[in-house]
Structures are given as structure tokens and as C-alpha cells.
Amino acid sequence: DYSHRRGNRWKKNIITYGVGRYTSDLPVNTVDALIASALDVWAKASPLTFLRSYSHQADIMVEFVGNEHGDSFPFDGPDGTLAHAFGPGEGIGGDVHFDEDEAWTAGFKGFNLYVVAAHEFGHALGLKHSQNPESVMYPTYKNRKTHNLLSSEDIMNINTLYGPRDKR
Ligand SMILES: CC(C)C[C@H](CC(=O)NO)C(=O)N[C@H]1Cc2cn(c3ccccc23)CCCCCCNC1=O
Ligand SMILES: [Ca+2]
Numbered sequence: 001d002y003s004h005r006r007g008n009r010w011k012k013n014i015i016t017y018g019v020g021r022y023t024s025d026l027p028v029n030t031v032d033a034l035i036a037s038a039l040d041v042w043a044k045a046s047p048l049t050f051l052r053s054y055s056h057q058a059d060i061m062v063e064f065v066g067n068e069h070g071d072s073f074p075f076d077g078p079d080g081t082l083a084h085a086f087g088p089g090e091g092i093g094g095d096v097h098f099d100e101d102e103a104w105t106a107g108f109k110g111f112n113l114y115v116v117a118a119h120e121f122g123h124a125l126g127l128k129h130s131q132n133p134e135s136v137m138y139p140t141y142k143n144r145k146t147h148n149l150l151s152s153e154d155i156m157n158i159n160t161l162y163g164p165r166d167k168r
């Protein structure tokens with residue numbers, strides 16, 4: 001299980017995120033937009049709000065890194081493991097690492113960053129893997145329709161942790 005769980009949920013509804021090292025596969029503004037959209041998937045299904053932070057003190061730090069990169073979970077070059085995330089908590093808690101040796105795309109060649117990011121942010125919020133291939137938390141990558149990315153199981157699980165989306 002790649003969620004390296006550290007505690008079960010954030011104890012606040014406003015969660016900050018930052019982006020450190022980027023991938024050279026996509027323009028910076030495309031990466032920023034895909035990351036923001038992947039977080040928004042979870043914001044729309046919960047009472048959570050995500051705020052972009054430009055300090056390195058953000059709750060969720062997103063980085064593109066390769067091979068050995070300073071935690072106990074080195075990446076493995078192209079293919080294999082695509083990314084991993086740490087469950088809610090201080091420091092590395094909530095952080096998301098993408099394997100920089102993958103071909104990251106905004107489309108359907110290579111690996112779609114938006115789909116992978118939605119999976120990893122599920123872990124960063126406290127979700128585990130699902131055995132249901134329709135769930136975004138399924139442990140194997142597949143090309144998914146980007147519309148209505150969350151399955152009903154994903155929505156139920158995030159609501160179990162943080163409650164329903166309040167009537168904004
Ligand atoms: C769900 C995804 C976004 C994140 C997960 C990791 C994860 O759960 N992060 O939170 C992932 O990378 N899964 C591997 C699992 C995997 C599939 N294979 C592997 C061969 C070696 C090592 C791992 C794998 C077979 C060959 C295909 C390799 C390319 C696709 N890789 C995967 O689907
Ligand atoms: Ca890899």
C-alpha cells in the first residue's frame with residue numbers, strides 16, 4: 001500500500017498546498033492547473049478548501065522526483081510505480097511525490113497527471129486503496145474519463161472522513 005499512512009484525517013477544512021520541483025514534460029502553468037483541478041475534485045465532494053501556498057510550509061507539498069529522493073520509498077525509473085503520497089500529518093504528512101521518470105501528460109498518451117494526482121490526493125486526505133476498478137483509489141493506473149472522476153465509493157469514503165459537502 002503506497003499511502004504510507006500517518007494519521008487518519010486533517011483536523012481542519014482549509015488545507016494549503018505547494019509545488020516544489022516540476023516535471024520538464026509539461027509547462028509549469030499546465031502542471032499548476034492539473035494539480036488545482038485534481039484537488040478541486042475532492043473539494044467538490046467534501047467541506048474541504050485548498051489554498052495555494054508559496055512557502056515550503058504547505059500542508060501538502062507536491063514534487064516531481066526520481067529514484068532515491070530522501071524518503072524511504074525510492075522510485076524505480078520509467079513505468080512501475082508512478083507516484084506515492086503520505087497520509088495526513090506534520091512534515092512529510094500529506095506530501096505527494098510523482099516519479100519524474102514517467103512521461104507525464106495532460107492527455108491520454110503516457111500517464112495522465114490529473115488522474116494520477118486525484119489518486120494521490122485521496123491518500124493525502126487519508127483514503128486507502130480500493131479493490132473496485134471504478135474507484136480512483138484503485139491501485140493500478142488506467143485511463144479514466146476525467147468527467148466525474150470520483151466513484152460513489154470514493155465520495156462515500158471522503159464524506160466518512162470529513163462529512164458531506166456543506167451547502168455553499
Ligand atoms: C494508481 C497509480 C496512479 C499509482 C500507483 C501507486 C500508488 O498507489 N500510489 O499511491 C501505481 O503506480 N501503480 C502501478 C502498479 C503497477 C503496475 N505494474 C507494475 C509493475 C511494477 C511496479 C508497479 C506496477 C504493471 C505494469 C504497468 C506499470 C505502469 C503503471 N503502474 C501502476 O499502475
Ligand atoms: Ca516509475
Ligand SMILES: [Zn+2]
Pocket residue numbers: 002003119123129139
Ligand atoms: Zn495509491
Ligand SMILES: [Zn+2]
Pocket residue numbers: 069071073084097
Ligand atoms: Zn517520495
